[in-house]
Amino acid sequence: METRVGFIGLGIMGFSMASRLLEAKYPLTVYNRTRSKANPLINRGARWAKNPAEVAEHSDVILICVTDTPDVEAIVSGPDGILSAARPGLIVVDHSTIAPSATKKLSAALAGEEISMLDAPVSGGDVGAKNGTLAIMVGGEKEILDKVEPILKRLGTTITHCGPSGTGQLTKLVNQILVSVTNMAVCEALTFARKSGLDLEKTIGVTAGGAGGSWQLATLGPRMAAGDFRPGFMINLQQKDLRLVLQSAEECKISLPAASLVHQLFTAAQAAGHGKDGTQALFTVVEKLASLH
Amino acid sequence: METRVGFIGLGIMGFSMASRLLEAKYPLTVYNRTRSKANPLINRGARWAKNPAEVAEHSDVILICVTDTPDVEAIVSGPDGILSAARPGLIVVDHSTIAPSATKKLSAALAGEEISMLDAPVSGGDVGAKNGTLAIMVGGEKEILDKVEPILKRLGTTITHCGPSGTGQLTKLVNQILVSVTNMAVCEALTFARKSGLDLEKTIGVTAGGAGGSWQLATLGPRMAAGDFRPGFMINLQQKDLRLVLQSAEECKISLPAASLVHQLFTAAQAAGHGKDGTQALFTVVEKLASLH
Numbered sequence: 343m344e345t346r347v348g349f350i351g352l353g354i355m356g357f358s359m360a361s362r363l364l365e366a367k368y369p370l371t372v373y374n375r376t377r378s379k380a381n382p383l384i385n386r387g388a389r390w391a392k393n394p395a396e397v398a399e400h401s402d403v404i405l406i407c408v409t410d411t412p413d414v415e416a417i418v419s420g421p422d423g424i425l426s427a428a429r430p431g432l433i434v435v436d437h438s439t440i441a442p443s444a445t446k447k448l449s450a451a452l453a454g455e456e457i458s459m460l461d462a463p464v465s466g467g468d469v470g471a472k473n474g475t476l477a478i479m480v481g482g483e484k485e486i487l488d489k490v491e492p493i494l495k496r497l498g499t500t501i502t503h504c505g506p507s508g509t510g511q512l513t514k515l516v517n518q519i520l521v522s523v524t525n526m527a528v529c530e531a532l533t534f535a536r537k538s539g540l541d542l543e544k545t546i547g548v549t550a551g552g553a554g555g556s557w558q559l560a561t562l563g564p565r566m567a568a569g570d571f572r573p574g575f576m577i578n579l580q581q582k583d584l585r586l587v588l589q590s591a592e593e594c595k596i597s598l599p600a601a602s603l604v605h606q607l608f609t610a611a612q613a614a615g616h617g618k619d620g621t622q623a624l625f626t627v628v629e630k631l632a633s634l635h
Numbered sequence: 636m637e638t639r640v641g642f643i644g645l646g647i648m649g650f651s652m653a654s655r656l657l658e659a660k661y662p663l664t665v666y667n668r669t670r671s672k673a674n675p676l677i678n679r680g681a682r683w684a685k686n687p688a689e690v691a692e693h694s695d696v697i698l699i700c701v702t703d704t705p706d707v708e709a710i711v712s713g714p715d716g717i718l719s720a721a722r723p724g725l726i727v728v729d730h731s732t733i734a735p736s737a738t739k740k741l742s743a744a745l746a747g748e749e750i751s752m753l754d755a756p757v758s759g760g761d762v763g764a765k766n767g768t769l770a771i772m773v774g775g776e777k778e779i780l781d782k783v784e785p786i787l788k789r790l791g792t793t794i795t796h797c798g799p800s801g802t803g804q805l806t807k808l809v810n811q812i813l814v815s816v817t818n819m820a821v822c823e824a825l826t827f828a829r830k831s832g833l834d835l836e837k838t839i840g841v842t843a844g845g846a847g848g849s850w851q852l853a854t855l856g857p858r859m860a861a862g863d864f865r866p867g868f869m870i871n872l873q874q875k876d877l878r879l880v881l882q883s884a885e886e887c888k889i890s891l892p893a894a895s896l897v898h899q900l901f902t903a904a905q906a907a908g909h910g911k912d913g914t915q916a917l918f919t920v921v922e923k924l925a926s927l928h
Contacts, residue, residue: 442831465845477845502841504833512831516838519824520847526893527816534880535809537889538735540802545809548795552758552770553868554813556849575846587827596830596925600819603892632889 344369347493348401350394350417351438352379355464356407358471359437359497363405364388366496371400393422403433403490407464410582411440418448430456435490437478439463439518441586442511443593449482449507458486461507463514464498467574475499479517481510515590518583522604524558525621529628531559532566537632542567566625573620580621581608607631637662640786641694643687643710644731645672648757649700651764652730652790656698657681659789664693686715696726696783700757703875704733711741711752723749728783730771732756732811734879735804736886742775742800751779754800756807757791760867768792772810774803808883811876815897817851818914822921824852825859830925835860859918866913873914874901900924 345368349360352374364370364386371389372380373396384390391397394417397404404424406417414436419425424434434452436445436459449459460482470476476498480487487494487503494501504513531554535545546563549555565571584605591598607627616623638661642653645667657663657679664682665673666689677683684690687710690697697717699710707729712718717727727745729738729752742752753775763769769791773780780787780796787794797806824847828838839856842848858864877898884891900920909916 465847467846477841479841500841500844502837504837504841509833512828512833513838513841516824516828516833517842517845517847519827520820520842520849520852523820523823523893524817524847524849527813527820530816530891530893531809531812534812534884534889534891535805537887538805538883540797540805540809544795544797545806548770548772548793548797548806549810549813551793552810553760553850553854554758554810554817556813556817556851557846558849559813561846590831591827594830594926596827598823598827598925599896600816600823600893603896632891633887 345493346371346400346402348372348391348397348404350374350397350404350406351408352383353407353409354468355437355471357383358468359405359407360388362474362496363493368493371397373397394424395422395427398424398427398429398432401432403435403493405435405437407437409438411444414438414440414448415444419451424457425451425455428455428457432457433486433490434459435462435494436460437462437464439514439583439586440511442508442515442590445481445511446508458483459507460486460490461510462494463510465514465517466498471497478502479504479510479513481505481512482507512590515583515587518580518587519598519601521558522580522584522621523600524556525562525624526600526604526607526628528556528559528563528566529625532563532625533629533632536629562622565620565622571616571619571623571626573618575621576618577608577611577621577623578617581605581612584608638786639664639693639695641665641684641690641697643667643690643697643699644701645676646700646702647761648730648764650676651761652698652700653681655767655789656786661786664690666690687717688715688720691717691720691722691725694725696728696786698728698730700730702731704737707731707733708737708741712744717750718744718748721748721750725750726779726783727752728755728787729753730755730757732807732876732879733804735801735808735883738774738804739801751776752800753779753783754803755787756803758807758810759791763791771795772797772803772806774798774805775800805883808876808880811873811880812891812894814851815873815877815914816893817849818855818917819893819897819900819921821849821852821856821859822918825856825918826922826925829922855915858913858915864909864912864916864919866911868914869911870901870904870914870916871910874898874905877901
C-alpha cells in the first residue's frame with residue numbers, strides 16, 4: 343500500500359516541499375492556517391483537512407513545516423492536534439526550526455501514544471525547497487528515518503542522521519551560529535574596506551578564494567557591496583533562530599559572546615526597518631555603527 | 636640584461652620565496668638578521684650581503700619579507716638601510732604585512748630618491764610560499780607592478796593590483812578580519828555543538844557545504860575537534876595582524892566590535908600559553924569561556 347502523506351504548513355518552504363510530494367504521486371492531505379495557500383495543491387489533487395487531527399486520520403506520515411516552537415506545539419498537542427487523533431504507528435517529521443528542548447518533550451508525548459517523531463530541520467532556502475536540494479538534519483530513531491527516507495529524498499539531497507531526538511534541531515542551531523557570525527565577519531571586513539577606500543568587488547574577489555573565504559562572503563558580500571538587501575533569508579527569521587540558539591545555550595549554561603553580539607546588531611537592524619530584508623542588511627548596521635555621526 | 640633580485644628576510648615564508656627565485660635562475664643577493672638561515676641559499680649560488688644597503692647595491696628589485704612595521708622601517712630608512720644606498724630606478728616590493736599608513740610614508744620617502752615601492756602582502760601560508768601559489772595583494776603604481784610581475788609570478792598564482800600605495804596592506808587587513816571573525820564563528824558553533832552532545836565531525840560534515848560553510852570551518856574545524864593545535868598560522872602572528880587592523884581602524888575612526896572581541900580572546904589564548912599554536916587554538920579559549928568552572 344502506498345504511504346499516505348500529510349503536510350502541515352504551506353509557507354514558502356512548505357508549499358514547495360508539499361508540491362514535490364504531489365509530483366511524486368504520494369496521496370497527500372494538507373492543512374494550513376490560511377486555506378487559500380493550499381488551493382493550488384488542492385487543484386492538483388491534494389485533499390484538504392480542516393485541522394491537524396484530520397490530517398492525522400488520513401496519513402501514515404505527517405510532515406510539518408511552520409515557523410516557531412508554539413506553532414508546532416499547537417499542531418501536535420493543541421485542540422484538534424495530532425495527539426487528539428492519535429493512531430499507533432503514525433510518524434511525525436518536523437521540518438520546522440524550533441527549540442531542541444521542546445522537540446524532545448513533544449517527541450516523548452507522542453511516544454506515549456506510540457507515535458514516532460523525527461526532528462528534521464532543513465537548510466537550503468526557498469531554492470532548495472523548490473529543487474529538492476535541501477540539507478535535512480535528522481534527530482530521532484534511525485529505524486524511523488529509514489522508513490521515511492524515500493519521502494525525504496524527494497525533498498533533499500543530503501539527509502543526515504545526527505543522533506537521538508533533538509540533535510537535528512541542535513545541528514541546525516550550530517549552522518545558524520556559523521551563518522550569523524560568519525555574516526558578521528563579512529560585514530566588518532567590507533565596512534573596513536569601504537571606509538579605507540578599497541574597491542569592494544575587487545576586495546571580495548581577492549579574499550573569497552583564501553583562508554577568509556566563506557559562503558557568506560561569496561554570496562552575500564556582492565549584495566552588500568551593491569546595496570541589494572532583497573531577502574534570501576529574512577532577518578526576522580534569523581533572529582528567531584538566534585533566539586533559539588541563545589535560549590538553548592542558556593539552558594546548557596553556555597556563553598556565546600559573538601552570537602549574542604550579532605543578535606543585538608540584528609535587533610538594531612530590525613529597529614531600523616530591516617526585519618523583512620535579507621540577512622545581508624546587517625551590513626547597514628555594522629557600517630553605521632562603525633562611524634556614527 | 637637579467638634583473639638582479641635582492642631578498643631581505645629569510646623566515647619560513649621568505650626562505651621559500653627566495654629559494655624559488657634562485658631556482659628560476661635570477662641572480663640573487665640575500666640578507667637576513669641571522670646569517671645562518673641564508674647558508675642553504677648561499678650554497679646554491681646566492682650572494683650574501685652584510686646589510687640592506689649592500690643588497691641595494693647589487694639589485695634592480697628588492698623583495699622584503701619580514702614580520703612587522705619597525706622591521707621594514709629599519710630595512711628601508713635605518714642605518715645601512717636601502718635609502719642610504721639609494722639608486723634611482725630601484726624597485727622595492729614589500730611582502731610583509733605592516734601598517735598601511737607606514738607603508739605610504741615609506742613609499743613617499745623612497746619616491747624622493749626615485750625609488751618605487753609596492754606593498755605586496757601575501758596569503759597562502761608556508762605551503763603557498765613553497766609551491767609558488769601565494770595570493771599577492773599589490774598596492775602602488777600599476778606600471779611598476781607590470782615591471783616586476785614576471786618575478787611575482789614565480790611566487791604566486793593570484794597577483795591583484797588593489798590600487799595606489801597602501802591598498803595591498805589594507806586588502807590584507809580585510810582578509811585578516813575575515814579570517815579571524817570567521818574563525819570565531821567556527822569556535823562558538825563547535826563549542827555549542829560539543830556542549831550539547833553532538834558529534835563534532837558529523838556536525839562539521841553537515842554544515843560545511845551550506846550557508847554556514849567557510850575555509851575556516853572546513854580546514855580548522857576538524858583540527859579543533861581533534862585537539863590538534865599545531866600551527867598553520869600562529870596566534871602570535873594573527874595578533875600582530877589584528878593589532879594592525881585595529882590601529883588602522885582607529886586611524887580611520889572605525890569601530891569593529893567583532894574583530895576587537897576576537898583580538899581580546901586571542902590575548903587570553905596567548906596568556907594561556909597558546910601564542911605559538913595555530914589560530915585554531917582560539918577554540919580552547921571560547922570553549923573554556925563558554926562554561927567556566
